[in-house]
Amino acid sequence: MENSDKTNVQICDTCCLCYGAKRALEGAINAKKQGKNVVLFKEILHNKRAVQTLTSLGILVKDNLSEFSTSDYVILRAHGEGKDTYKYLQENNISYLDLTCPNVLNINKLVEKMDNLGYKIILVGKYGYKTGKMHPEVLGTSKWCNNPIFIEDLEEVLSIPLDYDKYFLVVQTTFNQTKALKIIDGVKNRLKDKVFEYKNTTCSAQRLINEKSQLLAQKVDKMIVVGGKNSSNSKELFNNLQTIVTTYFAEDLSEVKALVKENKLVCGDKIGLTGGASTLIDELQEIKDYLLGALYE
Ligand code: SF4
Incomplete structure (x- = not known):
């Protein structure tokens, strides 16, 4: 050779490591260094090495809210959570650190606002159309509005119900950009006689x-x-x-x-x-x- x-x-x-993921990882480590009883709500990153680093520091991972107690300091990861998660933690006096990526937080706030303004929310992202597995970010965002319409593939655009007057669309941050643009064009066409607003929220x-x-x-x-x-x-x-x-x-x-x-x-x-x-x-x-x-x- x-x-x-x-x-x-x-x-x-x-x-x-993007900004949001780095912030979540460092935030969890810093909280542990401050002597808090840090417990992650679900795997913080889809990364074996990062998870091993946290485990070696004695940081536990729990997958269900019901497993938490008031002595835990819960870390909410970058993917974001639904409104119900915050409600549960607050009602049960469980302290937490919200390390949801600010981009995702903004999307969730926007979805909640537009839902309150009477828009039907269209959520473009991996909701498990073919796999049956919903991406955690999509799941979290979906819980900031009432029954959103999920779209993952262009072919689904034709089945968007036309019963609403106004629609608002956002996209999962890590969704394929080219695919997102095609879907947005398809939705524009489908909803040409309706009020349609959107924000391409790919990161x-x-x-x-x-x-x-x-x-x-x-x-x-x-x-x-x-x-x-x-x-x-x-x-x-x-x-x-x-x-x-x-x-x-x-x-x-x-x-x-x-x-x-x-x-x-x-x-x-x-x-x-x-x-x-x-x-x-x-x-x-x-x-x-x-x-x-x-x-x-
Ligand atoms: S939106 Fe997602 S990919 Fe973008 S910075 Fe935040 S965590 Fe990273």
């Missing part, structure tokens, strides 16, 4: 990761997306990059090692590394160091 060109493995210059952090990763994908032979198997935005990134170049999805270093063992990554490959909004940059650096050592030294 003579080729030692370090540029053979490149990390995308805009990727990994710019997510968009930027996608755009920069796509640029890198055009310059390399193979891409690796590092992310949690249940991270919606990492999977989305993987799906997009696959259309440009051979792309592999890896949850951690051990899965990258397996790709090398299976000869899917070989010496001479120009490899690009990227990760979704819940991936830690340290993980990519570790993988880069490993690949340089395994393939090029």
Whole structure:
């Protein structure tokens, strides 16, 4: 293995932990350092490494509100929660720290406001149209209004009921931007005789990761997306990059090692590394160091 060109493995210059995810992770760690009995309400990030870091600090995860007691200091994660969660915690005198991403908080407030103004809310996002699994952010937002209309695929636009006078649409922050724009156009057309307002609330952090990763994908032979198997935005990134170049999805270093063992990554490959909004940059650096050592030294 003579080729030692370090540029053979490149990390995308805009990727990994977004502002909201970073804020949630650091907020939970700081609360623990202050001596609070920190308990997470559900996994804080779709990232194995982050969850392990928190567990090693003695931070527990509980999935049901009924499991909390007044001695817990509950952390609400970046994805956001429904109105019912806040009500439950307040009514039961359970203290909490709301680390919902400010972008998501704004969407939830807007949805509540427009619902109160009599608009029928259309929620574009992964509500489980085909998978039956609703994204936690969509679930949270849906609880700030009355019976929203969920749309995940363009084909569903034609079944939007026309019984309301005015409609307001928002989009899950990590939803595919191209798909969101097509759906918005479709809804405009469907509701051309109605009052229709919308806000494309896809997150710019997510968009930027996608755009920069796509640029890198055009310059390399193979891409690796590092992310949690249940991270919606990492999977989305993987799906997009696959259309440009051979792309592999890896949850951690051990899965990258397996790709090398299976000869899917070989010496001479120009490899690009990227990760979704819940991936830690340290993980990519570790993988880069490993690949340089395994393939090029
Ligand atoms: S992807 Fe955007 S909206 Fe979602 S947590 Fe990150 S910064 Fe917030």
